[in-house]
Amino acid sequence: MKAVVQSRYGPPGEVLQVREIEKPTIREDEVLVRVRAASVHADVWHVVTGQPYVLRIMGAGIFSPGRRVPGTDLAGTVEAVGVKVSRVKPGDAVFGESQRGMQWKNGGTFAEYAAAPESALALKPAGVTFEQAAAAATAGYVALTNLRGKAAVRAGQDVLINGAAGGVGAIAVQFASAQGAKVTGVDRTEKLELMRALGADRVIDHTKEDFTAGDERYDLIFDVASTLSLSRCKRVLRPEGVYVFIGHDHYGRAGRRVLGSIPRAFGLMFRAPFDRHIAMAIATPKKQEVMAELAELLATGKLRPVVARTFPLESVGEAIRDLQEGRVPGRIILTP
Numbered sequence: 001m002k003a004v005v006q007s008r009y010g011p012p013g014e015v016l017q018v019r020e021i022e023k024p025t026i027r028e029d030e031v032l033v034r035v036r037a038a039s040v041h042a043d044v045w046h047v048v049t050g051q052p053y054v055l056r057i058m059g060a061g062i063f064s065p066g067r068r069v070p071g072t073d074l075a076g077t078v079e080a081v082g083v084k085v086s087r088v089k090p091g092d093a094v095f096g097e098s099q100r101g102m103q104w105k106n107g108g109t110f111a112e113y114a115a116a117p118e119s120a121l122a123l124k125p126a127g128v129t130f131e132q133a134a135a136a137a138t139a140g141y142v143a144l145t146n147l148r149g150k151a152a153v154r155a156g157q158d159v160l161i162n163g164a165a166g167g168v169g170a171i172a173v174q175f176a177s178a179q180g181a182k183v184t185g186v187d188r189t190e191k192l193e194l195m196r197a198l199g200a201d202r203v204i205d206h207t208k209e210d211f212t213a214g215d216e217r218y219d220l221i222f223d224v225a226s227t228l229s230l231s232r233c234k235r236v237l238r239p240e241g242v243y244v245f246i247g248h249d250h251y252g253r254a255g256r257r258v259l260g261s262i263p264r265a266f267g268l269m270f271r272a273p274f275d276r277h278i279a280m281a282i283a284t285p286k287k288q289e290v291m292a293e294l295a296e297l298l299a300t301g302k303l304r305p306v307v308a309r310t311f312p313l314e315s316v317g318e319a320i321r322d323l324q325e326g327r328v329p330g331r332i333i334l335t336p
């Protein structure tokens with residue numbers, strides 16, 4: 001089969017090539033999927049470049065990537081199933097993740113075929129394209145995992161999403177709107193229209209306005225761009241309002257090459273028991289549960305991922321460059 005192969009860590013244009021390799025073999029609880037679409041997102045960038053360096057000792061591979069084919073999510077048709085698989089069968093259209101755990105390692109979806117655990121897949125709703133379904137999987141998992149428990153969105157709440165036009169933010173805007181919240185989206189000038197189209201009730205251009213200096217008050221601040229200080233956010237949070245930090249390194253522009261956003265995430269995690277304003281997703285829900293929830297949101301039209309551009313496997317370097325530059329409004333998808 002044709003696949004994108006990563007030989008070492010480094011610039012996407014240099015370390016990725018399309019080659020003919022063997023189709024993956026599946027374990028008894030896995031599904032072989034003929035991939036129709038896979039998304040290009042920030043964690044793919046992290047693993048291809050090998051930054052922050054800490055990810056190399058967290059499972060990605062110390063000197064070079066342990067698994068050679070990038071990509072963590074997919075949508076496609078089931079080609080074959082392992083003996084313990086019971087929910088899907090050959091011919092079914094599915095979407096989801098190829099990873100059992102975290103996304104900071106190559107998951108093999110930038111290829112014509114990929115193996116995925118049945119537990120990380122859901123049936124793709126009819127009427128939703130493979131591209132849209134692929135755009136929802138990993139970004140949707142990050143969004144929905146972090147909007148639970150203390151950070152669960154309720155009808156009537158004022159919710160602010162920082163970085164609302166990005167991969168995770170776009171899903172968070174639609175999800176919060178569907179829960180009946182009044183959503184304020186923050187991103188830059190060129191993305192204001194996209195945020196409105198996603199369903200944001202109010203939009204703020206972060207290059208022109210600092211909402212933490214304003215008079216509006218919020219029940220939830222979802223900091224996907226991870227550019228906000230907790231103390232500034234507390235100024236505009238209601239007494240029981242919560243702040244959620246995702247951790248974004250802006251494709252290396254944040255400069256934290258060794259540990260990335262991990263120190264700040266740990267700092268917030270240790271403070272969380274003593275600070276009512278901090279919500280951290282410590283125990284993550286099962287992928288099967290979240291994929292089912294995403295499938296329902298897609299099927300009911302509450303979630304409509306915006307696919308901006310699709311690229312063939314051969315243009316993977318260009319696709320990652322577009323992601324890194326942030327110029328494309330909506331998701332970037334590879335179509336093997």
Ligand SMILES: NC(=O)c1ccc[n+]([C@@H]2O[C@H](COP(=O)([O-])OP(=O)(O)OC[C@H]3O[C@@H](n4cnc5c(N)ncnc54)[C@H](OP(=O)(O)O)[C@@H]3O)[C@@H](O)[C@H]2O)c1
Nearest residue numbers: 041042138139163165166167168187206225227247248326
């Ligand atoms: N999407 C996924 O599938 C996925 C999966 C796993 C983990 N994650 C993690 O989640 C985090 C966010 O990912 P993402 O896909 O949402 O990233 P993204 O698509 O790059 O979105 C971030 C958004 O924030 C905007 N932004 C930059 N600076 C800002 C500021 N100062 N104030 C407000 N907005 C600002 C960006 O605009 P510009 O164009 O100006 O930069 C961009 O629209 C990353 O750390 C990533 O590792 C994402």
